[in-house]
Every structure is written in structure tokens, then in C-alpha cells.
Amino acid sequence: MKIISFEGFEYSGKSTQIKLLKDYFKKNKIISTFTREPGGNKDLEKIRKVILNSDFNNLTLIMYFFASRFALLSSLKSKGLLVFDRFFDSTYAYQKTNNEEKKLILNLIKFIEKKYIPNITFYLKIDNKSLFLRKKNRGVLNKFDQKYLKDFTRIQNNYNEISKYKVHHRKFITLDASKSENEIHQQIISYLKKWKLIK
Numbered sequence: 001m002k003i004i005s006f007e008g009f010e011y012s013g014k015s016t017q018i019k020l021l022k023d024y025f026k027k028n029k030i031i032s033t034f035t036r037e038p039g040g041n042k043d044l045e046k047i048r049k050v051i052l053n054s055d056f057n058n059l060t061l062i063m064y065f066f067a068s069r070f071a072l073l074s075s076l077k078s079k080g081l082l083v084f085d086r087f088f089d090s091t092y093a094y095q096k097t098n099n100e101e102k103k104l105i106l107n108l109i110k111f112i113e114k115k116y117i118p119n120i121t122f123y124l125k126i127d128n129k130s131l132f133l134r135k136k137n138r139g140v141l142n143k144f145d146q147k148y149l150k151d152f153t154r155i156q157n158n159y160n161e162i163s164k165y166k167v168h169h170r171k172f173i174t175l176d177a178s179k180s181e182n183e184i185h186q187q188i189i190s191y192l193k194k195w196k197l198i199k
């Protein structure tokens, strides 16, 4: 199985890049399955609603995100390339606030079967200035996303940390989210070609 995952903070343009990639795969007849976390299938989308509307504490969130993740993985019947809109890096980035949580999350990551570890993770890294401008110009976020806005620096640092961990053979690619949509899309395509995920 070939797997790609996308990561990024709010307003990083993650959804736009996933859509551009989906269109590219369609146009080039590349067989693929797109999924997202939390959620990803009919039943788990119900859990997504519960999680994103909850006031669960951090430990509860870690458990929910991983429970939903393991359930999604066991239900996947994918052909061709599998694309995740968020995966385990998100739990590390968003829910890790101390050393105990760090150990717990890294341990839980070890329970993910190797065949589900992405070949490539694309992380769209947004800078303070772009975040500020996009926040001003775009629609409001849901309650859950809103809650994490104040944690921008912590989450950014956590992404930076997890990018340095060796998780099986996956490659972690950090992309500058302030570049134009098309420029980022072209970068993604060339990485996928370079690492032979597409021809």
C-alpha cells in the first residue's frame, strides 16, 4: 500500500492541496482513496462530530483520536494510493502538552501497523504573518479549531519535533504554506514523482 498524509495548522491550505491532488489523480487516471481524520467512514464521521463538539480533556482526546484511528485503519479497503487528511502527527502536534503525553502518543504510534505508515507526509507550515492575514480574510472556524488558535506556537513546535522522529521509512516533507496554491501543488507532484509514488 502506498500512503500519503497531509498535515497543517488551520488556514495552512491543507484542504486546498488535497483537493488539487484529487483533481490531478482524476485527470491522470491514478487510482486513489481519500480519507480523513477524525472520521473517514460513515460510522466514524459520527464520532468526528462527538469529538469536535466535545469539551473532553486532553487525555480523553488522545484516546478518542487513537481509537477512531485504529477503527478507521481496520475498515480501510483501499485500492491504489491512499491519502490521509491528517493522521497520527496531528495528535502529537495538537494534544501533546507535556512529557507524559509525549511518551503515550509515541507509544500509541508504535501500535500502527507498518503497512499503514505513510510513505510521505506533507506538512504545510504556515508562518505567523500568513496565519494572521488569512484569519482576517476568511470564514470563521468551528469551535474545536478555534480552541487551538491560541496554541499555534506549541502546535508548530510539536510538528517540528515529530518531523524529526523516525517513523518506519516515512519521509516528512515540510512545505512553505505562504507560497501560491499552484506552486505548492507542483512541489507535491514533483515529490510524489521523485519518490516514485506516481509516474
Ligand code: TMP
Residues within 6 Å of the ligand: 036, 037, 038, 065, 086, 087, 088, 089, 090, 091, 092, 094, 095, 144, 145, 148
Ligand atoms: P480538520 O479541520 O483539518 O478536518 O481537523 C479537525 C480538527 O481536529 C483540527 O482542529 C485538528 C484536530 N485534530 C486533533 O486535534 N488531533 C488529531 O489527532 C486529529 C486527527 C485532528
